[in-house]
Amino acid sequence: MTEKIIYQGAEAKICISKYMGFVVVKKRRLKKGYRIKQIDNKLISTRTKEEAKLMIQARAAGVSVPIIYDVDLQEGVITMEYLKGKRIKDILNSLDENERARICKKIGESIARFHNNDIIHGDITTSNMILLDDKIHFFDFGLGEINSEVEAKGVDLHVLMEAIESTHSKYSNCFNYVLDGYKKELKQDANKVIKKIQEIVKRGRYR
Amino acid sequence: MICLGIEGTAHTISIGVVKNQNKKCKVLSNIIKIYRPEQGGIHPREAANHHAFYVADLIKESVNKAKLGFSEIDLIAFSKGPGLGPCLRTAATAARALSLSINKPIIGVNHCVAHLEIGRGTLDKCSDPVLLYTSGANTQVIAFAEGKYRVFGETLDIGIGNCIDKFGRIIGLDFPCGPAVEKLALKGKKYLDLPYSIKGMDIAFSGLLTAAEQYYKNKEKIEDICYSIQETTFAALTEVTERAMAHTEKNQVLLGGGVAANKRLREMVNIMAKERGASFFVPEKDLCIDNGAMIAWLGLLMYKSGIRMKVENSFIDQRFRTDMVDVTWRD
Numbered sequence: 001m002t003e004k005i006i007y008q009g010a011e012a013k014i015c016i017s018k019y020m021g022f023v024v025v026k027k028r029r030l031k032k033g034y035r036i037k038q039i040d041n042k043l044i045s046t047r048t049k050e051e052a053k054l055m056i057q058a059r060a061a062g063v064s065v066p067i068i069y070d071v072d073l074q075e076g077v078i079t080m081e082y083l084k085g086k087r088i089k090d091i092l093n094s095l096d097e098n099e100r101a102r103i104c105k106k107i108g109e110s111i112a113r114f115h116n117n118d119i120i121h122g123d124i125t126t127s128n129m130i131l132l133d134d135k136i137h138f139f140d141f142g143l144g145e146i147n148s149e150v151e152a153k154g155v156d157l158h159v160l161m162e163a164i165e166s167t168h169s170k171y172s173n174c175f176n177y178v179l180d181g182y183k184k185e186l187k188q189d190a191n192k193v194i195k196k197i198q199e200i201v202k203r204g205r206y207r
Numbered sequence: 208m209i210c211l212g213i214e215g216t217a218h219t220i221s222i223g224v225v226k227n228q229n230k231k232c233k234v235l236s237n238i239i240k241i242y243r244p245e246q247g248g249i250h251p252r253e254a255a256n257h258h259a260f261y262v263a264d265l266i267k268e269s270v271n272k273a274k275l276g277f278s279e280i281d282l283i284a285f286s287k288g289p290g291l292g293p294c295l296r297t298a299a300t301a302a303r304a305l306s307l308s309i310n311k312p313i314i315g316v317n318h319c320v321a322h323l324e325i326g327r328g329t330l331d332k333c334s335d336p337v338l339l340y341t342s343g344a345n346t347q348v349i350a351f352a353e354g355k356y357r358v359f360g361e362t363l364d365i366g367i368g369n370c371i372d373k374f375g376r377i378i379g380l381d382f383p384c385g386p387a388v389e390k391l392a393l394k395g396k397k398y399l400d401l402p403y404s405i406k407g408m409d410i411a412f413s414g415l416l417t418a419a420e421q422y423y424k425n426k427e428k429i430e431d432i433c434y435s436i437q438e439t440t441f442a443a444l445t446e447v448t449e450r451a452m453a454h455t456e457k458n459q460v461l462l463g464g465g466v467a468a469n470k471r472l473r474e475m476v477n478i479m480a481k482e483r484g485a486s487f488f489v490p491e492k493d494l495c496i497d498n499g500a501m502i503a504w505l506g507l508l509m510y511k512s513g514i515r516m517k518v519e520n521s522f523i524d525q526r527f528r529t530d531m532v533d534v535t536w537r538d
C-alpha cells in the first residue's frame with residue numbers, strides 16, 4: 001500500500017497511509033547517520049514510547065490530540081488519526097486581531113489542561129498545533145515528560161514564547177493572550193509559572 | 208571601501224583589514240593573538256592587559272601586511288559585544304584612538320553576527336545559512352528571519368566550549384582543552400550513557416558535565432568519557448541545528464566559533480546536511496575562530512547600508528544580543 005509523505009521534519013517523516021480501512025498518519029522517526037547507534041536507538045525508541053504515552057494521557061486530560069492506533073518501538077513508528085485541519089503556524093499571522101487573541105487564549109487553556117496533569121509537552125511551537133473544528137489539536141510530544149515542577153512548566157511555555165517571537169515576531173503580544181488562557185484554566189497559581197518564565201529568560205546568555 | 212576591524216571580546220585580540228570586491232569579502236590581513244593563562248581559565252583583567260600590551264603593534268603589523276598606508280583605511284570597526292567588559296573596553300579604546308588619530312569613522316558591531324557574515328562574505332554560494340555558532344562562551348543557532356538574525360536555539364546554561372574546558376580542567380588539561388579532548392576521544396571505544404538535554408531548540412550541558420565528572424571519579428577511562436561527551440553533545444548540537452533548518456526552511460548550514468575546529472563536529476553536521484540535501488559550509492580556520500577580519504567585514508556592510516556611529520556613542524555592550532541588531536544590509 002502506498003504511503004504519501006506530507007511533511008518531513010528534522011526528526012521524522014509524516015506520511016498518509018491506511019490502517020484497517022482508516023486513513024491515518026504515520027509518524028516515522030528517522031535514523032540519523034551523524035550519531036552513533038547507541039544514541040540513535042535510545043533516542044528513537046524512548047521518544048516514540050514517551051510520545052505515545054503522553055498523547056494518551058493528554059487526551060485523558062481533556063486536550064485534543066490525534067487518536068493513536070498503533071505504536072512500533074523498533075521501527076519508531078506511531079500510527080494515528082489523520083486530522084484534516086490547518087497548522088497554527090500557517091494561519092496565525094493572517095488572522096484579524098480579535099480572532100488571533102481568541103485562538104491564542106484557547107492554546108493557553110489547552111496547555112494549562114495538560115500542565116494540570118503534570119504533562120510537559122517539550123516542544124510547544126505553532127508548528128505542532130492544528131486547528132480543526134474550532135479546537136486546537138496538539139501533537140509532537142516526543143520531547144515531553146511527566147514532571148510536576150514549576151521549572152518544567154516554565155521551560156515548556158518559554159519554548160512557545162521563543163517560537164512566537166521568532167516566527168510571529170510582528171504579533172508577539174500573542175504570547176500574552178496565551179498566558180490569559182493559561183491563567184484561566186490552570187489549577188495551581190499561574191503567576192508562579194509566569195515568574196519562572198521571566199527567570200528562565202534572564203538565565204539565557206546576555207540578558 | 209577598506210575597513211580595519213578590532214576584535215577583543217574574550218581571550219583573543221585580533222586586527223583584520225578587509226575590502227569589498229564584487230559584493231564579496233577580500234581579506235587583506237588578519238592577525239590573531241591569543242591570551243593563554245598559565246593555569247586555570249581566562250581572568251578578564253589579565254586578558255585585557257594582554258590585549259592592551261599588543262594592540263598597537265598588531266594594528267601596525269596588520270596595516271603593513273595588507274600593504275596599505277593608514278590614509279587608505281576608510282573605516283574602523285570594533286567588537287561592541289557580547290563579551291568580557293575589560294577586554295571589550297580595551298578593543299574599543301584602541302578603535303576610538305585610531306579613529307580620532309587618522310580621522311576616519313568608527314562603527315561598533317555584534318560579534319555573533321560577524322561570525323555569520325564572514326561565512327556569507329567569504330564562501331561561494333553561502334547566501335542564507337543557519338549558523339551553528341559554538342565557542343567557549345557562546346552556543347547559538349542563528350538564522351535570518353523577518354529582518355533580524357534570530358536565535359532559534361541556544362544553551363540554557365554554559366557554552367559547549369566551556370563545558371569541554373571545565374571537564375578538561377577536572378582531568379588536568381591546559382586551557383583551551385578542546386584539542387586535547389578531541390585527541391583523547393579518538394581513542395575512546397566504550398559509550399557511557401550521558402544526559403541528552405534538549406528543550407525545543409535549546410540545549411543544556413551542565414547535567415552532562417556533572418555526570419561526566421562522576422564517571423571520572425568512578426575511574427572510567429578518560430578516553431571513553433571524552434568520546435562519550437563529544438558524541439552526546441555534538442549529536443545534540445547537530446539535532447538542534449537540523450531542527451532550526453527544518454523550522455526556517457533553509458537548506459544551508461554554516462559553522463562558526465572555536466569548537467567548529469573539531470573534526471567530529473564538522474563530520475556530524477556535514478552528514479546531517481547531506482542526509483537532508485542541504486549544503487555545508489565552514490570558513491577557513493582563522494575566519495572561524497575569533498578574528499578581526501569578520502569584525503571589519505560586518506562594519507563595512509553596516510556602514511555601506513547607511514549606519515553611522517559617533518565616537519561619543521561608541522559604547523561597548525557586554526550583553527549585546529544577536530537579535531538586538533537591525534539587519535539593514537540584507538533584503
